[in-house]
Amino acid sequence: MNWIQRKIYLYNVTFGLYMLDWWERCTFNIVVIILMCFVLRYVTQFFKRYVW
Template sequence: MNWVQHKIYLYNVTFGLYMLDWWERCTFNILVFVLMCFVIRYATQFIKR
């Protein structure tokens, strides 16, 4: 198991994604990605002020 596979495994185990179906895991990852985009956008706008 290389470093990237290990990090993906830890992510799945930490958030309990290992027990979800592939489509549920994909939906969760999309929601996390969208949330992180909003946070980064807000943080950059906050820093520019």
């Protein structure tokens, strides 16, 4: 196991994704990516508005 495979394994075990089907894992990952995009967008707007 290399470093990347270990991180993927840790992610799957931490969130319980190892017991889901492939399409459920894919759906969960898509939702996580969308939420991360919203958070990143909010943080950048916050910094543009209040910090700079």
